Amino acid sequence: MGFSSVTLCSFRNLKEQTLDLSRKNIYLVGNNGQGKTNFLEMIYYLCYAASFRTKNEKILIKNDAEYLNISAKFHHSNDKISSSIKLYQDKHQKKIKLNGKLVRDRKDIISNFPCVVFCHNDLYFVNGSPEKKRIYLDQCISLNDSIFITYLRNYKKILKERNMLLKNKKIELLDVYTHQLIETGYPIQEKRRELIQFLNEKFDTIYSEISGISENLKIVYNSSWKKSGKSKILEDIWQKKIKEIQYGITLTGPHRDSFSIMMGSNDYLNFASTGQLRIISLILRILQSEYYQISTGRLPVLLVDDVLLELDSEKRERMMKFFPRYEQIFYTFLPDDMITSSENSITYRVNNGLLEKIE
Amino acid sequence: MNTLENLISLLSRLPGVGKKSASRMAYSFLKGDEEYNLKLGQSIMELKQRIHKCHICGNFTENDICDICAATDRDITFLCVVEESQDVQMIESTGDFKGFYHVLHGVLSPLDGVGPTELGFDKLVDRIDHSSVKELILATNPTLEGDSTALYIRHILKDHDLVITRIASGLPVGGDMEYADKMSISRALKGRMKFSSDDE
Numbered sequence A: 001m002g003f004s005s006v007t008l009c010s011f012r013n014l015k016e017q018t019l020d021l022s023r024k025n026i027y028l029v030g031n032n033g034q035g036k037t038n039f040l041e042m043i044y045y046l047c048y049a050a051s052f053r054t055k056n057e058k059i060l061i062k063n064d065a066e067y068l069n070i071s072a073k074f075h076h077s078n079d080k081i082s083s084s085i086k087l088y089q090d091k092h093q094k095k096i097k098l099n100g101k102l103v104r105d106r107k108d109i110i111s112n113f114p115c116v117v118f119c120h121n122d123l124y125f126v127n128g129s130p131e132k133k134r135i136y137l138d139q140c141i142s143l144n145d146s147i148f149i150t151y152l153r154n155y156k157k158i159l160k161e162r163n164m165l166l167k168n169k170k171i172e173l174l175d176v177y178t179h180q181l182i183e184t185g186y187p188i189q190e191k192r193r194e195l196i197q198f199l200n201e202k203f204d205t206i207y208s209e210i211s212g213i214s215e216n217l218k219i220v221y222n223s224s225w226k227k228s229g230k231s232k233i234l235e236d237i238w239q240k241k242i243k244e245i246q247y248g249i250t251l252t253g254p255h256r257d258s259f260s261i262m263m264g265s266n267d268y269l270n271f272a273s274t275g276q277l278r279i280i281s282l283i284l285r286i287l288q289s290e291y292y293q294i295s296t297g298r299l300p301v302l303l304v305d306d307v308l309l310e311l312d313s314e315k316r317e318r319m320m321k322f323f324p325r326y327e328q329i330f331y332t333f334l335p336d337d338m339i340t341s342s343e344n345s346i347t348y349r350v351n352n353g354l355l356e357k358i359e
Numbered sequence B: 001m002n003t004l005e006n007l008i009s010l011l012s013r014l015p016g017v018g019k020k021s022a023s024r025m026a027y028s029f030l031k032g033d034e035e036y037n038l039k040l041g042q043s044i045m046e047l048k049q050r051i052h053k054c055h056i057c058g059n060f061t062e063n064d065i066c067d068i069c070a071a072t073d074r075d076i077t078f079l080c081v082v083e084e085s086q087d088v089q090m091i092e093s094t095g096d097f098k099g100f101y102h103v104l105h106g107v108l109s110p111l112d113g114v115g116p117t118e119l120g121f122d123k124l125v126d127r128i129d130h131s132s133v134k135e136l137i138l139a140t141n142p143t144l145e146g147d148s149t150a151l152y153i154r155h156i157l158k159d160h161d162l163v164i165t166r167i168a169s170g171l172p173v174g175g176d177m178e179y180a181d182k183m184s185i186s187r188a189l190k191g192r193m194k195f196s197s198d199d200e
Helices: A036-048 A120-127 A130-142 A146-167 A171-211 A230-239 A241-247 A274-296 A313-321 B003-011 B019-031 B034-050 B085-094 B121-129 B144-156 B182-190
Strands: A002-009 A017-020 A025-029 A067-075 A083-090 A094-098 A101-103 A115-118 A217-222 A258-263 A301-304 A328-333 A345-351 A354-358 B078-082 B100-103 B135-138 B163-166
Touching: A002 A036, A017 A354, A025 A036, A036 A067, A036 A083, A036 A115, A036 A301, A036 A328, A115 A274, A120 A130, A120 A274, A130 A146, A130 A171, A130 A258, A130 A274, A146 A171, A146 A241, A146 B144, A146 B182, A171 A217, A171 A230, A171 A274, A171 A313, A171 B144, A230 A241, A274 A313, B003 B019, B078 B085, B078 B121, B085 B100, B121 B144, B135 B144, B144 B163
Parallel strands: A025 A328, A025 A345, A115 A301, A301 A328, B078 B100, B078 B135, B135 B163
Antiparallel strands: A002 A017, A002 A067, A067 A083, A083 A094, A094 A101, A217 A258, A345 A354
């Protein structure tokens, strides 16, 4: 089923309103700058208490308002009863209530209403910085594995402490923090490699079917730890010690890893067109949804923001064949797009932050 | 700020005490028995004057040397390293450990400025060098900081003729798997032991 209703107040440019979402397909139609993406961002915010567009959550609060407030009802088809989620954010703090109970850690709501967003910036997963690529991998894994979030948090903490030691040349503790860096970083790499193995099972087949060309593509994990096995990695880091002290920073580890799309021994980035990169970014999102579905047995909510528009109609049609199964989908359209509404859908016209149902 | 407000603000600095509890305590002092207030005040005042760290193990005591270090019937071959004095009390309450302790009064945390010097590891090494300890039990908490501290101690003592052990971590006894967090279950699985009877 998905979200059945939402009441929102002071979220970006969206007007204060209660909306019926009790259908599998929700279409949002409007010109640019009217609030379609803001609405998707609001749904994403309900799912993860975070935004996919900004890290500075204060800007989500409407200009003249002191705080934002959203509440929604959600019913997953695997569950017997529906759940309610409430989010409050002011300039200093955020409060999350799940079924009336205060949630202390954001991690505890992530698996409740997982959503996958298809948006313009997904292109960065393919041609962006290693950091963006790591975000993709970590997001895929975090959706169904909350221990992974603990691994990431622990690693980040150890990394910060190790960097501080290197910067201040406190060498006596370096051994311990190198050991801890490997202990906390190793499981992160293992999980990422497992994910990439899963992605590779289908990636190339889907790509050739949609693009119409067979390129034999493969996703390859680029580890900054060149050796495998904890003791070999330790040796390797040991050899870089002088350099690390000189730079005052940890030079290798999961925080420096990335992945590439390879065609044989060449990086496909050097050959692919913008359209082809877009297809790859869409496939990554499709596979993210499938990975979630296979590992949890649940279907995700999908948020699709204009991304199919960049494909020609033939490729768009082929893409739809591979579209993942979903609990509910939110789709944005421009006014000229053809929308086929059905009894399974609700269409909203989005105009200057106000959503009106089109019958 | 008047006297009452001042007391409330002071009490609310205590661990686990919020503004509301602090205010309830303050009003209870105000309405309550004066003799009790005096005794409490006196105890707080005497605390720092009378209690200090044991010269040997660092545990809090009223004497130069704490009761445990002064005991003659304990096993000198075992030494257990803990983070805080409270941990000594906890282990003692089980009655299962008859060795000696070493209290660090903290854990390694470079970001907070707590390093080896602050924790006085040289004292620990010195103690081991001048005693008949055969097994060193590292009983710091199973947290990132506790683990780092244990690793560091292992590192500085690696050339000593000594068995170094780490306390087990995993599921609490009598606990329900259902209520355990995933990290504990994962650690319990990794640290599983062969299940055999003692006489095998």
